Amino acid sequence: MQSRNKKSNYTFSYVIMGLILGFFLGSGIVYWYSNRQNDSIFANNLWDYLAGLFQGSENTSTYLISSTELPPPARPSASPQNDQTVLADVMSETNTADSLLTEGFDFEAPGAFAESNTAADSLLILEEQPAEFQDANRDADSDEENQEPSPQQPIRIAQDKLLFIRAFSLPSKKTETVQTQAMRQLDSLLGNNPQRPAPENIMLVEFWKSPLNYRGYKMSHNKLVVYGFDQMESFSLHSDGKNFFIKYFDNYYPVSLTMDFKPLISMAEPAVPEENLESWP
Numbered sequence: 001m002q003s004r005n006k007k008s009n010y011t012f013s014y015v016i017m018g019l020i021l022g023f024f025l026g027s028g029i030v031y032w033y034s035n036r037q038n039d040s041i042f043a044n045n046l047w048d049y050l051a052g053l054f055q056g057s058e059n060t061s062t063y064l065i066s067s068t069e070l071p072p073p074a075r076p077s078a079s080p081q082n083d084q085t086v087l088a089d090v091m092s093e094t095n096t097a098d099s100l101l102t103e104g105f106d107f108e109a110p111g112a113f114a115e116s117n118t119a120a121d122s123l124l125i126l127e128e129q130p131a132e133f134q135d136a137n138r139d140a141d142s143d144e145e146n147q148e149p150s151p152q153q154p155i156r157i158a159q160d161k162l163l164f165i166r167a168f169s170l171p172s173k174k175t176e177t178v179q180t181q182a183m184r185q186l187d188s189l190l191g192n193n194p195q196r197p198a199p200e201n202i203m204l205v206e207f208w209k210s211p212l213n214y215r216g217y218k219m220s221h222n223k224l225v226v227y228g229f230d231q232m233e234s235f236s237l238h239s240d241g242k243n244f245f246i247k248y249f250d251n252y253y254p255v256s257l258t259m260d261f262k263p264l265i266s267m268a269e270p271a272v273p274e275e276n277l278e279s280w281p
Contacts, residue, residue, distance in 0.1 A: 158211035163230055168237055170201040207232060216261045217246075217253075224255070228264065238279045240272040247279075 205224045215228030229235055229248055238245040238252070246253040251266040270277065 160211070160227075161209045163207040163209055164232060165207070166205045166232060166235075168203040168205060170203055170237075203237065205235075205237075207235075216263045217255055218259065218261050219244075219255050219257055220259075221257070226264070227261075236279055238270070238274075238277045240270055240277055243270075245270055245277070 202222060203224060204222060205226065207229055208225060208227050209230060210227050213228070217227070218225045224237075226235075226246070229246075231248075234249050236247045238247055244255050246255055246264070252268075252270060253264040253266055255264075
């Protein structure tokens with residue numbers, strides 16, 4: 001019985017001790033949670049203090065903050081005239097040269113500003129400069145007139161112009177042979193009259209105008225190119241059986257076969273009388 005009483009007393013004392021330890025442990029946790037910032041500061045200070053003891057007085061981790069008192073700001077002056085006088089004194093004491101300084105400027109004298117300003121100013125214009133600008137502009141205009149056109153500008157070149165074309169019908173120069181005469185007579189006896197006319201030669205004449213007022217010609221067997229004749233109604237072709245002539249108004253121009261242009265040279269009259277010349281039209 002006594003042993004059971006002792007065991008029950010021990011268990012009760014253990015419970016009481018556990019409650020007391022739990023109370024203190026919980027209180028410590030609550031206190032630490034609520035004051036953890038202060039504890040961290042205390043721990044840092046403690047570590048700094050211990051570090052200072054071991055490192056000596058050379059590297060101190062403490063800082064001295066001194067506060068200085070600033071003087072009160074000055075009150076602004078009541079009269080604006082005093083500020084202007086102070087500004088004028090400051091400007092007079094400076095030794096720097098200002099190109100815009102207008103002290104002692106005489107508005108009646110036109111060249112006073114130019115004389116008082118010693119610094120070079122690109123915007124300074126004297127009375128004589130407008131005339132120089134005019135002369136420079138005139139020189140620039142004259143240079144532009146004398147210059148050749150730039151290659152970018154289109155260059156217009158005058159070309160030859162075709163005025164009109166006219167066709168002249170020339171009779172055939174072929175003579176009938178004995179065989180052709182016999183065939184034509186036989187056809188007439190048989191009643192087979194030829195429906196095909198005798199062949200004719202066509203001379204095509206082109207009238208051109210040259211920008212250089214050139215007068216010349218080029219001639220082949222069935223084409224004639226002439227320059228310098230613009231009155232087609234006064235143009236005609238003539239032949240004496242051997243040579244060709246161009247009649248333009250009252251002048252005669254001999255022409256011949258050529259692949260190159262030749263000048264037209266007028267002549268008085270052909271050796272054959274005009275009545276004996278063949279003309280077209």
